[in-house]
Amino acid sequence: MATLHSPAVRGGRLRALLYVLPALIVVVGIVYLGIGYNAYVSTLEWSGIGDDRRPVGIDNYIGVFTDPVFWTSLSHVAIFAVVTIAAQMAIGLTMAILLSGRIFLGGVYKVVMFLPVVLSPAAIAVAFRDILSPGGGLNEALRAIGLDGLTRAWIAEPETALMAIAVINIWAWTGFSFILYQAALAQVDTDLIEAAQLDGAGKLRTLWSVVVPQLSGTHATLVLIGVIGALKTFDIVYLTTGGGPGRSTEFLTTYIYKTAIDGFQAGYAAALSMVLLLLSLLLTLIQMRANRFGRS
Template sequence: MTATTATTAAAGRSRLRSRRARLTAYLYVIPALMLIVGIIYVGVVYNSWVSTLDWNGLDPEPTQVGGGNYARLLADPIFWTALRNVALFGVVTILVQMGLGLLIALVLSGPVYGRGVYRAVVFVPVVLAPAAISAAFRQFFRPDGQLNALLDAVGLDALQRAWVADPQVALLALMAVNVFSWTGFSFLLYQAALSQVEASQLEAAQIDGAGTVRTVRSIVVPQLRMTHVTLALTGVIGSLKTFDIVFLITGGGPARSTEFLTTYIYKEAIMQFNVGYGAALSMIVLALALLLTAVQMRLYRLDRES
């Protein structure tokens, strides 16, 4: 065998091993792709078809209405109320969570005694089951619950309310539950981001005479911009998907004051058997989520290019 023949044979074996390696990689990926395509994408296509039907989910011969469900949706005051509630809920909770999360991360980034314990306490609500949190806060907000008892004990009995039965404050009560549940997540991301801030910049600011507030505002906060964007957009998408605490604490009431898109979809599709209309509502939620995801990806791309 000549040297050229041996080299050709070795190259052939190398290509064969490379093809086998690629094939092995595809075999590992195929089960996940089957699940994603079969459950998510096929489900989305099927749901979009159902959204064009007047169907109760049981009738073997549903009526095709085309865009009738979407026209009904645009004229539905409950839909607009739910969308407004989601928007207000998202804006308030995201701003509060981000503010509290950053504040706690800044405080615990210093030499604080028992810092590990405080970090655990802040993060624990993130991993608690929403059902457990909802049951606890439902009791907490009762007219004879702990919150009103605390207000009475400190002489603020004039502020006592039936918190989740009063249309004027029920949404605020749900915001408080969400802030309690997810501030720890904001804290965790900010804590990780703060570890990437250059210590030399902070030292230079101190040498120049900048105080703590000025240093945080002018140096720390700008360097956390992508963390801000991530928390804002994931918070908005999370608000669109919020269902458990609303359904378990208020059920969307009283008087639709805490109705969300998710609870409205559940009531229409599952409780009222308006499956076609519920599917149209869910397609709107999907469209909003995709739009926000596209915005997030665009912002990340711009940040990398800058």
């Protein structure tokens, strides 16, 4: 029998290390070193090109927290996160319940629900930019049913642009919530459902009081993924509105991009991105703690 220090065991450990080495190189060499370098750049006044770098310490971070555009962008992310997460979870759960039984062409409906998730965000953004334009499909449909008064330039007006982007995101990612809820519903304890029905609980009461609480782990997972997704949302916003009109749809990611690429302020953009990273970590820890507390 091989001992822990035998050549066979050491050889097995070496082979295991070789298997994980590529992933280790990627994580350490690209992710962690990249974060470290970004933290270093955040302490500089630097355009991002050339060698003209001047250390400024924490001045960039002080500038971030006194920057009104930063707070405006953060408020947009918060509104976007609340709207999209709530809608995606509600629609995803509803569709998962409706399609959980034996339904004619149920497999087709499930594919249709999940299809937007695998589409390219660039393609989705371009398509919806056309649909939501003044002469686009949505306004044409409204005119066709006599609702001309509701037509507008949905992504070109500050009052509607942010909600229009939220609707695009909901359409694109509700299928992900649907799939997770479908999997979770398959693990629901049917004995509790039968007991509730024997006690006289109706379908809605059983659903709300028995089924939904058993999906708490899925709820927490979707909230966590949704918050992180909202913080890093970039492509759909940039390709539809570019953060406009004005700054009505400015997100942290689009502001970072504009600051670094258009404004040639690499140091300040790096500080913004470090704040974004810390926000993501903080919210993740809070949600994990809340989920753990809820289970205890």
